[in-house]
Amino acid sequence: MLYRFIDLFAGIGGIRTAFEPYGECVFSCEWDIKAQETYEANFGEKPVGDIRQVNEKDVPDHDILLAGFPCQPFSIAGVSKKKSLGREHGFLDETQGTLFFDIARILKEKKPQAFLLENVKNLKSHDKGKTFKVIMNVLEGLGYTVYAEVLNAKGLVPQNRERIYIVGFKNPLRFEFPEIPNKGPALYTILEKNVDEKYTLSDKLWKYLQDYKEKHSKKGNGFGYGLADLNSYTRTLSARYYKDGSEILIPQGDDKNPRKLTPRECARLQGFPETFKIVVSNTAAYKQFGNSVAVPVVSLIAEKMIQAIERNEILVGVKEGRLEYATK
Template sequence: MSHTFHHHDSEAVLKYLAAARKLKSQEDIATILGVNARQVRRWEARESDPPPYLSYALQQILPLENNDPNAGKDAPFTFIDLFAGIGGIRQAFDSIGGHCVFTSEWDTYAQKTYLYNYPNNHQINGDITQIQAVDIPDHDVLLGGFPCQPFSIAGVSKKNALGRAHGFADETQGTLFFDICKIIDHKMPKAFLLENVKNLTSHDKGRTFDVIKRWLINLGYSISYRVIDGAHFVPQHRERIIIVGFRNDLKVDFDLHQLDLPAKGERKLGEILHKTDGTEPFLPWDGDAYFDHKKKKPLDKYTLTDNLWVYLQNYAAKHKEKGNGFGFGLVTNESVTRTLSARYYKDGSEILVSQGKSKNPRRLTPRECARLMGFPDTFKIPVSDTRAYKQFGNSVVVDVMSHVANAMLPHLTAETEITKARRSKIAA
C-alpha cells in the first residue's frame, strides 16, 4: 500500500518536472528548488524519488495547461476548498466522490502537508483576498473554515440592509467572510459549508452572527446551522459551528438539527493511542518518527521533563486556590479529551497522557493528534512536530464533516435547470 502512495506522489512530481524542463534548464530548476543540478538529474533519470511537496514549487514555474482538463469530469459534484488548512473538510467531500477544482490556503507549511496528501490538478492559491471571484472555476459546493476576525458592524440604514444593496458591504469589508460572499455572489454554487468556532454565535452579543446570517440569506440561500461536538465521533470535546446553505431555487429542505449523531463520549482515547502490545501498525511514511517499534512505545521525547511537569503542577495548584479552573488535563485510555489547540506544541498541558505513578505524563504524538482529529493513518505528516501540532490543532474533526457531507450528498447530485444548462454548455 505504501508503495502506491509513494509511487503516485513521485509520478505527479515527475510530470511537473518534465513540463518545467520544457521552459527551464536543470540548473534553473535546481536554483528554484534549492537543490543542486545533480539532484534534478537523478530525479529525471529516476535514480531517486523526488519528494512530493516539490509539486507546489514546480507548479509555480508552470502555466497550468499541462493539467488534464478531463480530470474529475465524471465526479458527481465539484467543490472549492477555501482556508483549506491541511484539508480536513476536503477529506470528507473527497470521500463522497466530490472533485476539488480550486484550493486556497496562505500558510506555506499547511500547503506542504496538503500537497503531500491530495492529488491536485491545480495549484494551491495563497491569499484569498488577492483572488478575483471571476478567476475561480465554476463549482457545486463552496467549503470554508474561515477565520473569525472581528467584524466592524457599521450603522447602516434599514433600507440598505433589507435589499441586496452593497451599501452594507462596510459591515464585513476587511473580513475574510466578505471574500467568501463575493465568490458566492459571483458563482452561485448549489451549496456551501462554512465552519467556525462555537462562540461565533455569541461574538459581539450575537450581532456578528446576525450579519453573517443576513448576508448569506440575502445572497439567495436557505441556511441551517448547528454547533456539533467532535465527541460524537472521536474521543475529544471540540465544539464547532457548521453553517450549511442551499441555493433557494433548489428548494432543498435541509436541517442540521435533524442529523442523527452517535452518542457523545462513546469513543475513548485508548482507541487512538499508540498500542504498546505489539499491534501498533508500522506506517512506512512515519517510520519510527513518533513510535519506537522495537521497544513498542512512543519516543521518550514526548514524555514531559521533570521541570515542565513540576511547573504545570504548581501552576494548576496556584489557580485552584484562586478558584480558577486552569490546569492541565491528565487523561487515560478511558478519557475523552479537552479540545486540542494550536498551542499544544508549547507544553501539551490540555491533553497529557498518564504513564502511571512512576513516570511523568506525555504529550500526544503528531500521529495520535491526527487520529484524534479523525484523519486516517494513510494521512502523511511531512512537517516538524511543532508545525504538525499547530496544523491539527487548527483543523476540523474529519468525521463530523463526513457526517454532514453524507447528508448533503443527495441534494448535491440532483439535476437542476442550472446544472443541465451548464452540462450542455460543456458538451457544446
C-alpha cells in the same frame, strides 16, 4: 453524480477529505506555507495563497463551496487577545474578520448550489449575536437557504470539540444535520503502542504545570493542565498544543511523568485516515491538527448535503404550522 467543489481556508484539507468521495476539488486556497506543504503532500496540489488576491471571476465554476474560515476574530481566546493588544475584533478586524466577505463575493459571482462553512462555537454569541446575524443576513441576501448548528465531535472521535457548521443551498432544499452519537470511542483506542521518550514531560516542565495549576486552584480558577482519562475523551485540541501540551496530557503511571500526544495521535484525534502524510516538524503538525476539523463530523454533514441535493425536496409553503416540501 460527481460534484465539483472548492476548498477555501483549506488548512491541511480536513473538509476536502470528507467531500472527496462525492467529486473533485477544482480549486484550493490556503495562505499558511507549512499547511500548504502538508496539503500538497496529501493531495498533489499546492493551494493558492492569499484569498484577498484572488479575483472571484478566476475561480473555477463549482457546485459546492467549502470554507473553514479563520476562527480567531470570533473565538473567546482570539477576542481576549485582540482586546489586550488594543485591536478590534470580529468584522472590525481588517486582517481576518473581513475574510468572510471573500467567501461572500465568490458565492455572489459563482452561485454554487451549496456551501459548507465551519467556525468556532463562539461565533454564534460573538458581539451579543451581532456577528452571526450579519453572516446569516449576508448569506440569505445572496439567495441561499441557510441552516446552522453546533455539533460536538466526541461521539465520533475521543475529543470534546464543539464547532458551528453553516450549510446553505441555492434552492430552498430540505436539510437536516446528522445525529452525532452521544458516546464515541475511548481515548486509549487511538494511542500509539511505542512512543518515543521525547514526548514525556521533563521534570522541570511537569513541576511548573503542577505549581501553576495549584496556584490558580487556590484562587478558584480552573486553569492548568488536563490529565486525560484513557477510557473517555480529551479536552479540545488547540493550535497552541505545541507549546507544552498541557491541555491534553497522557498519564503513564505513578512512577513516570505524563506525556504529550504524538502528531499521529493528534491526526487520529481529528479523525484523519492513517494514510494521511505528516511531512512537517512536530511544532507545525501540532498547530495544523489543532486548527483542523474533526473529519468524521464533516463526513456525515457531506453525506446529508449530497442526499439533500439529490433528493431535491423543495420548500413550497407552510400548512398548519408545518413546513411542506415537494420534489421538483
